[in-house]
Amino acid sequence: MDTSPSRSRTEISGGAHTPRKHDSAHKHVTGSADYIDDMAEPTGTLHGYLGLTDRAHATITSLDLDAVRASEGVVAVLTGADVPGVNDISPSGRNDEPVLAEGKVLFHGQPVFAVIAESRELARRAAKKAVIGYGDLPHVTDVRAAMEADYPLVTDPLKLERGDIEAGLAAAPKRLKGEMRIGGQDHFYLEGHIAFAIPGEDDEVTVWSSTQHPSEVQHMVAHALGTVSNAVTVQVRRMGGGFGGKETQSNQFAAIAAIAAKKLNRAVKIRPDRDDDMIITGKRHDFVVDYDVGYDESGVIHAVDATFAARCGFSSDLSGPVTDRALFHADNCYFYQDVRLVSKPMMTNTVSNTAFRGFGGPQGMLGGERMIEDVAYALGRDPLEIRKANFYGGPGRDVTPYHQTVEDNIIGRIVEELEASSDYQARRAEIIDFNENSPVVRRGIALTPVKFGISFTATWYNQAGALVHVYQDGSIHLNHGGTEMGQGLNTKVAQVLAEEFQVDLDTIRITATTTGKVPNTSATAASSGTDLNGMAAANAAQQIKTRLIAFASEKFSVPAEQVEFIPNHVRIGNELMAFGDFIKLAYQARIQLSAAGFYKTPEIHWDRASGKGRPFYYFAYGAAVSEVSVDTLTGEYQVDRVDVLHDTGRSLNPALDIGQIEGAFVQGMGWLTTEELWWDDKGRLRTHAPSTYKIPLASDRPKIFNVKLADWAENREPTIRRSKAVGEPPFMLPISVLEALGMAVASIADYQVSPKLDAPATPERVLMAVERLKALVADAGMPGEDGADA
Incomplete structure (x- = not known):
């Protein structure tokens, strides 16, 4: 001893x-x-590359791959007919997502064959030699256009309802309606998709996959090979970023690598170019939100009737649960007395959208915050006043639209502390004074809260x-x-x-x-x-x-x-x-x-059919104050200062948690300001490379960036050491940036009109909003830019 x-x-x-x-x-x-592409390759390793279609919607009338097969170094060319098991990798089990398309093309860039060659470059060159015949069909890429064309829903819509929405709207002293378009986002991870398969004895295969869901890749590979899960081993040491994009999107690459490896009895690696990766893998869902809000003179919301329609793409993927979670977060921190929220997951001829940090929650929350903003501008009040007036409270004001009681509500304290520590009120007053005397540069400030539910809504995943x-x-x-x-x-x-x-x-x-x-x-x-x-x-x-x-x-x-x-x-x-x-x-x-x-996870339950239950074990809270400056002649802007107070319970590792908050904020800011996905009239994604798709640069980060943990917080639930999750909740903090931009724009019309900025609020959109309000001021004789009548 x-x-x-x-x-x-x-x-x-x-x-x-x-x-x-x-x-x-x-x-x-x-x-x-070491990432997968750094691994030592066994002797004889082959390389795969995907052959893509160039129609948004068409039948395949002919597929001539003779030149591909004859190309230098090509060992095999695989089509859907070469899938030994089931040609489907749909995570929803709807059999609507083929490993390789057969007979019909449903989005521009859909993989239809795979080349396996002695090197990646030889496979890539060979893939360009295919001759594909098409019979063109009508296509739809936009959410609103899909709704107008009566395109099908890709999954069953969800409805959350509490109270009497018709009576609530009718009785409300005031009422407004609106629409908001919310853009998607590419994951833009540092390490793209990649899979490396090594065949084993009998039906066995080992796959190294850059995936967030090894068990699903295991299941999908076995499904495509026509074998059972115990024949497939999936390994993941690390990924160079995932953000949700590697939850289901890894399935295709792993399945093709494994099929080729077993067919040829040689190791096979597949890694697409960044352009192809962006074209053929899913994104954050675009949304169109239509809302009808009843409220009173004090800004208290009485009733909300809203529809959240989403661009889901050609297959179901995870669009059902993503659009469900959008509804779960449309209330954010606010109590709605009478409420009806409906999802519309629309099929479009685009790549099937998928999980992305927040999983639909950010889109739902942004729609809810737009309603608050519209009420504030309609009443001529600071949006923060309206937020506080609608926060969840005690009994009678503590039940969500999905009938879960909010028992751990700390948003009031977080907002109060951040409002004081950031000197929000004095800064807002100073900004209003500045705007009255500044003909070109306008400034804005906003404080927005976050309440984010933690748990998988599919209970069995917990x-x-x-x-x-x-x-x-x-x-x-x-x-x-x-x-x-x-x-x-x-x-x-x-x-x-x-x-x-x-x-x-x-x-x-x-x-x-x-x-x-x-x-x-x-x-x-x-x-x-x-x-x-x-x-x-x-x-x-x-x-x-x-x-x-x-x-x-x-x-x-x-x-x-x-x-x-x-x-x-x-x-x-x-x-x-x-x-x-x-x-x-x-x-x-x-x-x-x-x-x-x-x-x-204990205590959670969810009945989707009735829209009732306790889908979340607890909520994570946070708030951010953002200040911006906007050049009204160009629409260009900068984020001058950000203050964040975030709840991680008893943080397991404060250094990592602060890093997650900072990273999430900048990534969310990119979603709301610079990252724009754009399809042309032929259904082609034109923002498919760093040259055309703008993620935030180091120079775009807030000039002053203060991040603090609510160190007094402790999870009331017995989670691991009373900590709280930190991956997704802070992603929604930069809603404050969008609303600060909105305030700067609204100053053009003396803050009397909601700026209604769609996301992402690119400099072009900001400039168009400025010009729109200038025209409104001129037409209506409202107070102008210098405070005088226009």
Whole structure:
């Protein structure tokens, strides 16, 4: 026994609630982190490339691939007929998303064949030699056009309803109607889609996939191969970004690589060019929101009737749950007495849209915030006053449109603290004074809140597993079902395990996610990665600790209560033993030092048919104040300052959480300001490269960027160490940027008219809004730009 005093007995290095760097941060910076394209290729590895169609909607009348097959280095050319199992990778099970299209083209760029060649460049060159005949059909790419053309819905629409909407609207003292268009967004991850398949014995195959959902890739590969899931092993060490784009979109690449590998009995890698990647993979859903709002003179909303129509693309993918979640967040932080919210997931001849950070929630929330803004301008009030007047409150004002009671509401305190710390009121007054005397540059400021529900709305996804091994030298191996895409999940889960065993963080080694170790994993999505996998890892540790405590109690004849894990040691009665020495002793006594942990989120339930339940375990809250300057002659603008106060409960790792908030803010700001998807009249995506699609640059970040965690917050639910999710909730904070731009534009008409900026509010849209209000001022004789009558 070691009885000497030591600093390590009072604390561990890197436990929960401490700021620690990302476990691979140094590798990311130096370029030494291994991604799939960095892996050593076995001798004879082949490379795949996809052949794309060039029609938005057409029948395939002929497919001549002779020149492709005869091209240099080509080993095989695959079509839908070469899929040995089922030619479908639809995550919804609707059989509407072929691995390779057959007979009909449903969007411009849809893959119809795959070339397998000795090198990627040879496969790429060969793919261009196909001759495809088409019979053109009418196509629709726009949401509103799809509604007018009566294009079909891609999935069943959801309706959330509470109260009597007709009576509520009729009784409201005031009423307004409006429409808002909300653009989509490309994921633009640093590492594009890629899959690498190595054939095994019999029907076995191992696939390295850049995916957020290894178990779904496993299932889809098995489905396409015509085999069972235990024949397919999917591995993921890390991704260079995902943001939801690798939840379902990885299926196609993995399936094609695996089919080719098994057919040719050689390793096969497939990685598209960035242009092709952007053309053939899904985006954030575009929305058109139509709303009818009843309210009173004080700005309190009495009734909301709104429809959220979405551009879903050619197949169902995840459009059903995405459009559902849009409705779940259309209330944001606000209570609606009478409410009806309806989704319209519209089919269009575009790539099938998919998951993206927030999963429809940002679009729903933005629609709800537009209603608040319209009410504020109609009443000539600061939008923040209207927000406060409509916040969820106590009994009678605490039930959502989906009939879940808001029990953990802290938005009032967050907004109050941020309003004071950012000096919002004084700055707003100063900005109004500035605008009265500035003929060209106008400024705006806005404070917007966030309430975001945490859990998968598909209840069965709210589960996770983990596998923990303690080796006889005291080192610990951790494998869990989550995937690392740069967000720091592995670091947080390792911190949880370090805390459980009371060992230093460097004692823990996390290995690549693999379906061969933890089965039936849920996607790393819905901000649930740490919540689920952290709890599963803790459960595994607790199983092992229970065995170890029983062993120590028996061997040393002390009560179990006197066996305690303390920093890097175990206290047994009045004596200490180093953790590694204790584990060695337990091994020699044949104590099982491995456990499979499991966790399922409690208390949640959801009945979609009735639109009632508790789909979310808890809510994460936050708020942001953004200040902007706009050049009214060009529409160009800059974000001058941002202040954020965000709720992460008892943060597991404040450094990682602040990084997630900052990154989410800038990515959300890009969605709302610069990132525009544009299809031409032939259905071709023209914004398919960095040259035509503008994500935020380093120079676009707020000039002053203050981010603070609400360190007083603690999750009322027993989540992992009382923390809260941080992946998606802060993405909606930059709604404040859009509304600050709106205020700057509204100053043209003395803040008497809602600016109604659609998203993204590109400089062109801002300029058009400015000109529109100038014309309105001139026509109506309203107060003009200099405060005088126009």
